Amino acid sequence: MESLDANFPVRHRKFSLESKGNKTEIVICSYEDHILVIATQIGAVGAILHARKEEGMSVEPTFSVSVIFGKRDEPMLIATARRLIDHISSFVPSKPLVLSLGLKDHSSETLKEIVAAVIENRLW
Amino acid sequence: METEYDQVLHSVAQVKIADQINDSGDVNRDEDGVKVSCFTEVFDDVTLQFQIIRLTKQIYVWIGYNSAKFGNLYAAASTRPSNTVSVTSVLGGTSDNTGSGIARRLVMKAGLNIILACNIPKNNPLLEAKAEKMLIRKLIDLGYTMPTPLRAT
Numbered sequence: 001m002e003s004l005d006a007n008f009p010v011r012h013r014k015f016s017l018e019s020k021g022n023k024t025e026i027v028i029c030s031y032e033d034h035i036l037v038i039a040t041q042i043g044a045v046g047a048i049l050h051a052r053k054e055e056g057m058s059v060e061p062t063f064s065v066s067v068i069f070g071k072r073d074e075p076m077l078i079a080t081a082r083r084l085i086d087h088i089s090s091f092v093p094s095k096p097l098v099l100s101l102g103l104k105d106h107s108s109e110t111l112k113e114i115v116a117a118v119i120e121n122r123l124w
Numbered sequence: 125m126e127t128e129y130d131q132v133l134h135s136v137a138q139v140k141i142a143d144q145i146n147d148s149g150d151v152n153r154d155e156d157g158v159k160v161s162c163f164t165e166v167f168d169d170v171t172l173q174f175q176i177i178r179l180t181k182q183i184y185v186w187i188g189y190n191s192a193k194f195g196n197l198y199a200a201a202s203t204r205p206s207n208t209v210s211v212t213s214v215l216g217g218t219s220d221n222t223g224s225g226i227a228r229r230l231v232m233k234a235g236l237n238i239i240l241a242c243n244i245p246k247n248n249p250l251l252e253a254k255a256e257k258m259l260i261r262k263l264i265d266l267g268y269t270m271p272t273p274l275r276a277t
Contacts, residue, residue, distance in 0.1 A: 008162045009192035010175055016157065025158040027177055029186075034194035036241075040158070043180025045239055048197075050215060069199055069214045098197070098215065100239075102179075 017117050019110045024103070026114065030123040035088055038100040039114050046102025047071045049078065051085035053093055061089065077101050080111045084118060091124045132253040136229075136260070161266060165258050172255055178268055183234065187223070187242040187255050195243025196220060200227035202235075214239075222246045226256045233260050235270030 012029040022041045029036040038045065047070030054062045065081045085097045103110065161176045173188035186194070196217025203210045209231045211224045223242030230238045244251055263269050 008164065008175075009173060009188065010162070010186070012160055012162070012175070014158060014160055023157070025179075027158055027160060029175070031186075031194040032192035036194070038158075038177065038179070038184065040179055043157075044182045044237070045179065045184065045199075048199075048214060048239075068197075098194070 011123050013121050013123055015117070015121055017113060019113045020105055020107070022104055022110070024110075024114060026117060026121070028118060028121060028123050033095060034098055035092075035095050035124060036098045036100075037084065037118055038102075039118070040100070040102035041104045042102045044102045045069070045100040047074070047077055047100070049081040049099045049101070050096060051081040051099065052096035053085060053089040061086075063089070074106055076106050076108060076111055080115055083115050087119055087122075088124050091122075095124065129250050129253065132250060132257065136253055136257045161262070163262065167254070170251065172251075172258065174255075174259060174262065176259075176262065176266065176268070178266070182237040182239060183230075183263070183268060184239045185230070185241070185259065187226070187240070187244060187259070189244045189251070189255075191243065193243045195241050196223055198224050198227040198240045198242070199238070200224075200231045200240070201237040202231055215241075220246050222248070222252060226252055226259070229256060230259065230263070234263055234268065236268065 010029055010031055012027060014027045016023055016025045024039055024041050027038045048068050050068045051063060051065040054064055056062050063082055063085050065078050081099045084099060088095060088097055159178045163174050165172045171190050175186040177184040197215035198211055199214050200209055200211035209228050211228045222244050223240055227238050227240040244255060
């Protein structure tokens with residue numbers, strides 16, 4: 001579901017997916033200087049991560065990904081944010097990502113499905 | 125003499141949440157999941173944009189002042205055992221604090237944990253107070269508030 005108001009400056013898209021018996025609600029919002037993705041199974045934001053592409057001199061891009069709120073001991077969450085910012089930065093290099101993952105299950109299958117669904121429904 | 129700022133603050137404090145007559149369990153049984161509401165308010169040459177995303181147990185709010193920039197991110201929640209409200213800056217805004225007061229008072233009025241992103245410029249308490257008042261009215265209209273707001277200690 002896309003945002004209905006064409007005059008509202010922030011576009012958003014809301015959808016859900018089923019994975020391993022859990023319903024994941026996903027909201028993607030595109031602000032002027034950030035992309036926000038909220039993926040929740042628990043009805044709360046869970047862990048919030050921030051990811052951005054670093055300005056660098058080398059040919060290969062480097063990214064800075066960190067947990068800014070919540071669980072800091074789940075490397076799969078950081079990998080998810082890394083995967084998404086990689087994709088975002090190839091389209092809009094200057095927009096960092098704020099990713100909120102409130103999940104019951106942190107398995108790689110679930111996270112891969114979430115990444116695929118977000119990319120499929122992307123707003124960048 | 126009362127300044128306009130004081131008047132707005134008084135009226136914010138007087139925005140009361142009416143007792144919910146119907147069964148408040150209806151809100152908890154809502155199976156629709158995440159709800160997104162967006163609206164714009166214009167006054168005095170200022171455009172304030174609001175985005176409210178209601179998750180089942182928390183509310184995410186974005187306040188935009190004349191632009192669609194994300195702004196500073198704060199998280200606020202009531203903390204046991206005494207129900208005082210704590211707020212923390214999550215992204216940006218560490219020396220700025222514009223918006224942290226709004227997040228705190230939203231939790232006090234609404235009784236739900238709040239994640240607030242706000243790009244209101246600093247040193248503008250009147251604007252903050254007006255934005256807060258509009259937001260609280262909208263939260264009440266949407267039915268996202270709890271029947272008994274938390275008391276400030």
